Amino acid sequence: MLDLNNLNIKIFLDTANLDKIKDSLNKFSFIKGFTTNPSLMHKEGVKNYKEFCIKALKISSNLPISFEVFSDDIKQMEEEARIIHSWGGNSYVKIPITNTKGESTKEVIQKLTNDSIKVNVTAIFTLEQVKNIINYFDESTPAILSVFAGRIADSGMDPMEIMKKSSEMISDKKNLELLWASTREVLNIFQAEESKSDIITVPPDILDKTNLLNKNLNDF
Numbered sequence: 001m002l003d004l005n006n007l008n009i010k011i012f013l014d015t016a017n018l019d020k021i022k023d024s025l026n027k028f029s030f031i032k033g034f035t036t037n038p039s040l041m042h043k044e045g046v047k048n049y050k051e052f053c054i055k056a057l058k059i060s061s062n063l064p065i066s067f068e069v070f071s072d073d074i075k076q077m078e079e080e081a082r083i084i085h086s087w088g089g090n091s092y093v094k095i096p097i098t099n100t101k102g103e104s105t106k107e108v109i110q111k112l113t114n115d116s117i118k119v120n121v122t123a124i125f126t127l128e129q130v131k132n133i134i135n136y137f138d139e140s141t142p143a144i145l146s147v148f149a150g151r152i153a154d155s156g157m158d159p160m161e162i163m164k165k166s167s168e169m170i171s172d173k174k175n176l177e178l179l180w181a182s183t184r185e186v187l188n189i190f191q192a193e194e195s196k197s198d199i200i201t202v203p204p205d206i207l208d209k210t211n212l213l214n215k216n217l218n219d220f
Contacts, residue, residue: 057089150182
């Protein structure tokens, strides 16, 4: 019998819809945090970024929630991260592993975590990226590494090996958590658990499908 409440992995809802954040806390005891990004906010018609984030922080019941920087400029990323952090709550600042020019953000990550700012390093695709970043975190500051497992699978590659090896690479870094990102189906939750990922992000449409767990296939 599959039971989402008995998994080691933490399930985070990936949405910029405040009502869905609120509803998930009422309906699903296994939701342990939230993630957002500018694309999701755009889809939801968010006009005021700060206003949205402050409302989300109030609704999220002090569970971890990630807000992403907008800038593609390395210096501005740091400035935006510090502003987001100043809004308080149990927030993580999402920083891409590189900008669109391929420039590493490792020094920004080092500066932020040295100042006790929790980060969620996002858009990771390769083991080389994981290897190159893990020593830039302050060991006393919690941080998340988000590997885009779903998009890796979209390329035709099985993400399980990358996730398992990523988990091994950070196993002695007690402040780091591995996140399975870009979830495509309910099965991914159990694959993420098997890979020893610490967190998986689940969008609302996948969350709705969890009511199909253990359904008799003949009935299905």
